[in-house]
Amino acid sequence: MTAEIPPRQGHTTLQDVARLAGVSAKTAARAINGESNVRAETRERVFTAAAALRFRPNRLARELRQGARTGAVGLVIGNLDNPFYSQLAAGVDHALREHDLELIIASTDDEPERERVVVQAMLERRVTALMLVPSATDHSYLEGERQLGLPIIFLDRPPVTVVADSVLWDNHSGVREAIHELTTRGHRRIAALADSPELFTATERLTAFREALTEAGAEPDEALIVARVHDVPSAASATADLLARDDPPTAIIALNNRISVGAVSTLLRDDPACAFVGFDDFDLGETLGISVIANDPREMGNHAGQIALRRLKDGTGAPERISLPTRLVQRGSGERPVS
Amino acid sequence: MTAEIPPRQGHTTLQDVARLAGVSAKTAARAINGESNVRAETRERVFTAAAALRFRPNRLARELRQGARTGAVGLVIGNLDNPFYSQLAAGVDHALREHDLELIIASTDDEPERERVVVQAMLERRVTALMLVPSATDHSYLEGERQLGLPIIFLDRPPVTVVADSVLWDNHSGVREAIHELTTRGHRRIAALADSPELFTATERLTAFREALTEAGAEPDEALIVARVHDVPSAASATADLLARDDPPTAIIALNNRISVGAVSTLLRDDPACAFVGFDDFDLGETLGISVIANDPREMGNHAGQIALRRLKDGTGAPERISLPTRLVQRGSGERPVS
DNA sequence: AGCAGGAATGTCATCGATGTCAAAGAGAGA
DNA sequence: TCTCTCTTTGACATCGATGACATTCCTGCT
Numbered sequence: 001m002t003a004e005i006p007p008r009q010g011h012t013t014l015q016d017v018a019r020l021a022g023v024s025a026k027t028a029a030r031a032i033n034g035e036s037n038v039r040a041e042t043r044e045r046v047f048t049a050a051a052a053l054r055f056r057p058n059r060l061a062r063e064l065r066q067g068a069r070t071g072a073v074g075l076v077i078g079n080l081d082n083p084f085y086s087q088l089a090a091g092v093d094h095a096l097r098e099h100d101l102e103l104i105i106a107s108t109d110d111e112p113e114r115e116r117v118v119v120q121a122m123l124e125r126r127v128t129a130l131m132l133v134p135s136a137t138d139h140s141y142l143e144g145e146r147q148l149g150l151p152i153i154f155l156d157r158p159p160v161t162v163v164a165d166s167v168l169w170d171n172h173s174g175v176r177e178a179i180h181e182l183t184t185r186g187h188r189r190i191a192a193l194a195d196s197p198e199l200f201t202a203t204e205r206l207t208a209f210r211e212a213l214t215e216a217g218a219e220p221d222e223a224l225i226v227a228r229v230h231d232v233p234s235a236a237s238a239t240a241d242l243l244a245r246d247d248p249p250t251a252i253i254a255l256n257n258r259i260s261v262g263a264v265s266t267l268l269r270d271d272p273a274c275a276f277v278g279f280d281d282f283d284l285g286e287t288l289g290i291s292v293i294a295n296d297p298r299e300m301g302n303h304a305g306q307i308a309l310r311r312l313k314d315g316t317g318a319p320e321r322i323s324l325p326t327r328l329v330q331r332g333s334g335e336r337p338v339s
Numbered sequence: 340m341t342a343e344i345p346p347r348q349g350h351t352t353l354q355d356v357a358r359l360a361g362v363s364a365k366t367a368a369r370a371i372n373g374e375s376n377v378r379a380e381t382r383e384r385v386f387t388a389a390a391a392l393r394f395r396p397n398r399l400a401r402e403l404r405q406g407a408r409t410g411a412v413g414l415v416i417g418n419l420d421n422p423f424y425s426q427l428a429a430g431v432d433h434a435l436r437e438h439d440l441e442l443i444i445a446s447t448d449d450e451p452e453r454e455r456v457v458v459q460a461m462l463e464r465r466v467t468a469l470m471l472v473p474s475a476t477d478h479s480y481l482e483g484e485r486q487l488g489l490p491i492i493f494l495d496r497p498p499v500t501v502v503a504d505s506v507l508w509d510n511h512s513g514v515r516e517a518i519h520e521l522t523t524r525g526h527r528r529i530a531a532l533a534d535s536p537e538l539f540t541a542t543e544r545l546t547a548f549r550e551a552l553t554e555a556g557a558e559p560d561e562a563l564i565v566a567r568v569h570d571v572p573s574a575a576s577a578t579a580d581l582l583a584r585d586d587p588p589t590a591i592i593a594l595n596n597r598i599s600v601g602a603v604s605t606l607l608r609d610d611p612a613c614a615f616v617g618f619d620d621f622d623l624g625e626t627l628g629i630s631v632i633a634n635d636p637r638e639m640g641n642h643a644g645q646i647a648l649r650r651l652k653d654g655t656g657a658p659e660r661i662s663l664p665t666r667l668v669q670r671g672s673g674e675r676p677v678s
Numbered sequence: 679a680g681c682a683g684g685a686a687t688g689t690c691a692t693c694g695a696t697g698t699c700a701a702a703g704a705g706a707g708a
Numbered sequence: 709t710c711t712c713t714c715t716t717t718g719a720c721a722t723c724g725a726t727g728a729c730a731t732t733c734c735t736g737c738t
Contacts, residue, residue, distance in 0.1 A: 010406065013416065013724060024688050029726060037685055054483040059463045060403045061724035064693050067349065070399070072464075080432055081637070086425030093446055102460060104411070107432055121441060122417055124398045126350075144393040148350065161645070234376050258627070265626040283622040287604035289356075298420070352694060363718045368696060376716060400694035404723050679738100686733070696722085703716070708709100 012053040019207045020049035030214060032057065063126070072102045074122035075113060076132035079107045084257050084280060084297050085133070085277050088155065091301020092131060099259060099309060101128070110199075112136035123150075129308040137163075151311035157200040158321075165311070165320045167303045172208040174293035174326030175253075178277045179212035181328060182251045186338045187275060191242050191249035193222035193235055193259045193333060202227070205255040205279070210318040222247050235262025250338045251275035257282060264290055267333075277328070291334030295326045351392040359388040371396065403463070411441045412647060413461035415471035416494075417452060418446045418453070423596050423619060423636050424472070427494065430640020431470060438648060440467070443662040449538075451475035462489075468647040470494060478503075490650035492643045496539040497660075504650070504659045506642045510540060511547040513632035513665030514592070517616045518551035520667060521590045525677045526614060530563035530581050530588035532574055532598045541566070544594040544618070563588050575600025582610050589677045590614035596621060603629055606672075630673030634665045 018028035023042060031038050031046035032055075049055075063070045077085040085107070093103055106118035115136045119336055122130060129151040130142075139162040146152055152164040156232060159166055175273055191211050195202040206225065213220045224239045235258065242249055243266070252267070252274060254260040260278030267276055269287075278285065278292040285292055303322050311317075328334070357367035357435055362381060369377050371394075372383035388394075402409045414431055416424040425444070432442055439501055443466060445457035454475045461469060468490040469481075478501040481503070485491055491503040521529055531548050534541040545564065552559045565577045574597065581588055582605070591613060593599040599617030607627075617624065617631040624631055642661050650656075667673070 007421060011724095015724075016728095025724090026689080026726075027687055030687085033726090037687090039686065042411050042686080056459075056462050058403070058465065058724055060399045060409070060694090062726075064397070064399045064403055064695095065724080065726050067693075071460075080419075080425050080429035083422060083425070086419050086422070086428070089425075089444075090419035090446075093444070100460070102443050102464065103445065104441050105432070106442065107429075113618065120395075121410075121439070124395055126397060127398060186502075261622050265623060268623075283600050284604060284607075284627075287607050288623075350694095353696095354694075364694090365696075365719085366717055369717085372696090376714095378716065381716080397694055400723090401696075402723095403725095404694080404696050406723075681738085682736090684734090684736105686731100687731085688731070690727105691729105692727080693725095694723105698721085699719090701716105701718075704714085706711105706713085708711085 011058065012055050014057065016053055017046060017049045020053060021045040036338035045137035058115045062272070068282075069312075070126045070303045071100055072104050074119070074125075074127035074130045074132075075103060075105045076118055076122070076130070077105065077107055078110045078133055078135070080105070082233055082258065083282070087297035088133070088301040091303075091318045092305045093243060093301070094298070095302045095305020108133075108135050110135040116141070128312060129153070131304045131308065133157060134159070137161075139207070147202045149316065151308050155300060155304055163270070163319050165307050165322075167300050167307070167322045167324065169201065169295055170323045170325050171204045171299075172211075174279075174295070174328060175205050175255075176212040177328040178210060178253060178291075178293050178334065179216065181330070181334055182253075182275060182277070183213070183216035185275070185335065187251040188218045188234070188338075189221060189224065189247065189249045190218070190251045190253060190257060191226070192253050193238055193263060194225070194227050194255040195230060195259065196228050202255060209253065229259050229262075232258050234261040234266070235259040236266045239263040239264075239266040240270060243267075243274065251277075251334075251336075253277045253279075255279050260292065264288070271305055273336065273339040275334060275338075277334040279326075281329075286331060289332035291331045292329050293326050294329045295324065300324055350397065351394050353394070353396065355392055356385060356388045356394045359392060360384040408467045408651075409465045410439055411443050411464060411466045413443045413445070413458070413464075413466035413469045413471075415445050415447060415457055415461070415469070417449045417474070419444070419473055421597065422621070426636035427472070427640040429651070430637035430642075431644045432640070434641045434644020434648070447472075447474050449474040455480070467651060468492070470643045471646065472496060473498070476500075488655065490647050492646055494639060494643055502658055504646050504661075506639050506646070506661045506663065508540065508634055508639075508665050509662045510543045511550075512666060513618075513634070513667060514544050514547035514594075515551040516667040517592060517630075517632050517673065518548060518555065520669070520673055521614060521616070522552070522555035522557055522594075524614070524674065526590040527557045527677075528560065528563065528586065529557070529590045529592060530565070530570045531592050531594060532602060533564070533566045533594040534569060534579055534598065535567050541594060548592065548594070568598050568601075571597050571601040571604070574598040575605045578602040578605035579609060582606075582613065588613070590616075590673075590675075592616045592618075594618050598606045599629075599631065603627070612672060612675065612678040614677075616673040618665075620668075625670060628671035630670045631668050632665050633668045634663065639663055 003076045014028050015025050018025040028046050031043040081085050108114040112135050131153040133156045142162045154166040194206045197203050229235050229238050236314050254263045257280035261282055279293050281292055353367050354364050357364045367385050370382040406531045419425050440597050447453040451474050470492040472495045481501045493503050493505040533545045536542050549559045570573050596619035600621055620631055620633050
């Protein structure tokens with residue numbers, strides 16, 4: 001029978017370092033953490049020992065000992081595949097740099113079920129702040145954590161059943177601006193492509209669309225409003241359907257980034273004459289002369305990060321609610337007159 | 340003097356639950372963790388107590404007690420802003436779902452310094468697996484962890500000074516295919532746009548480019564090879580410079596995704612007649628008829644996730660090295676003859 | 679030389695969950 | 709009724725780092 005080789009002999013611990021350096025664990029800790037009141041020569045010995053043993057402090061232990069706040073921030077988004085979310089994440093990441101905060105990212109695919117699961121996991125890991133693009137509608141399950149002082153920040157969609165900070169879009173202004181531009185140029189039959197009405201942003205943008213149209217004296221034609229457009233392919237075909245009507249719209253507005261890409265792909269092929277305004281920028285949008293209602297997901301993420309950092313320093317206070325602008329960027333496709 | 344309100348009165352602990360349920364902590368733990376040998380009635384009492392107190396187990400404590408392996412996986416990439424990386428991350432995320440593994444993401448902006456820092460932080464957090472798109476060249480600092488059995492997976496670029504699994508592209512085949520297509524159609528003056536030669540993929544693709552060109556009997560013209568093209572704007576201007584030459588190329592190949600977008604933006608404006616092949620797909624690539632050497636970052640991420648999961652089950656073994664195909668997708672821009 | 683007082687170091691308990699091992703309970707069979 | 713075994717439960721130590729507090733070591737000053 002051969003001697004058992006331990007499958008994983010564990011990391012070297014502070015104790016090991018201390019032993020090798022001939023000091024107590026506490027002193028070793030002091031040296032490693034750069035506390036004062038450690039003799040230079042002792043510090044040196046500890047560092048040497050630590051290097052020799054390739055010592056890596058165990059954050060789990062440290063954070064357990066020190067209490068609730070860890071160095072990890074949780075970010076819950078829809079899906080990294082979608083550039084909106086990945087840029088959002090990039091913004092958060094950017095804000096957290098230089099602050100020794102790790103970023104834990106989980107995606108929900110906008111399923112409320114999954115949101116619960118991933119948020120739960122993050123809470124068990126004792127993240128020090130939680131940011132989420134909510135997909136569930138009831139967030140009372142976060143109430144306990146809130147009371148414990150956990151900074152919670154909602155992105156893109158507002159908190160409903162819980163008090164929390166939020167960073168949202170001013171969806172109205174951009175959409176109104178776009179519709180104003182179109183109606184000014186004579187468009188009356190304007191179609192809109194939107195995502196599911198369950199989504200806050202979809203509904204809000206659609207509402208802005210209807211209001212702006214009505215204000216301009218053009219009655220919105222419900223037949224030209226296509227909701228529940230989820231992804232690029234469905235947006236492409238929905239656009240084709242609109243153009244194939246007996247009474248096609250003279251202009252189309254797409255109300256999120258994926259829908260914009262799908263619509264553009266059809267328009268480029270079928271009818272470059274139809275006026276178009278997208279939402280949220282995308283690759284080559286500028287080159288192709290596509291007018292868009294621009295927003296900046298990175299900035300949203302960045303703001304969220306800033307709020308989190310502020311909360312971590314400052315503690316409590318009234319919930320913040322930041323509204324980020326969306327504005328029309330004119331590049332040609334939205335300025336086409338009625339054809 | 341008012342009574343101090345404790346700033347954060349900590350989470351409820353298993354002890355609290357046990358006390359309320361009238362059992363010992365150990366029994367409460369057994370109930371919560373669904374172990375057998377717990378009387379149904381006892382389990383019930385514990386669950387009730389846990390619910391009442393909104394108990395959330397502390398994973399830090401659990402993982403500390405149980406040893407090295409946590410439920411977190413570390414992913415180190417360049418930058419979430421770049422769709423290549425975000426799709427890679429999406430693939431990893433996808434693979435890890437249903438496995439109760441959290442994903443910690445950190446970006447390096449391809450700076451070796453930062454890689455060290457973020458990897459260090461992940462190791463201190465005792466991630467259970469580490470995946471990285473390396474930016475440093477020396478990874479001997481990972482040797483210790485490797486010996487401790489930490490699964491390490493390199494993405495996009497191979498490990499050099501350390502033994503590890505890897506998932507890479509077969510850069511050669513796609514590039515050769517593209518060059519073959521171009522030369523077959525008579526192109527001899529083909530330009531290439533590549534990223535910094537420090538990057539493994541840039542150099543490898545450029546090498547494949549030169550080889551393929553030579554094989555076809557067309558001597559590569561170094562004046563048409565532009566390296567160190569980092570981002571979209573610089574790719575756009577580099578392309579413009581090429582087209583403005585006295586002896587402009589008749590075809591251009593771009594060797595990564597950002598460069599492709601930049602080059603396309605210039606080509607669409609200045610000279611739609613120049614043949615073009617991009618690398619890595621992008622929005623509207625299909626619609627615009629842009630031929631590309633396609634790869635699938637999602638798949639790369641997915642593979643990495645699979646390897647990690649396998650290693651976590653299985654333990655050790657020889658390092659895996661997966662090579663993913665890149666293949667030419669013909670959509671028109673690459674099939675233009677010499678103009 | 680003697681002593682005050684800060685600097686340097688050490689001891690021990692603790693964070694929360696869980697592995698180990700032992701004790702208490704509960705049936706089954708004689 | 710009394711062992712014997714299996715089930716259920718509990719006491720205690722432990723993971724690794726660190727806070728609170730105690731102790732030892734200097735150094736300057738009288």
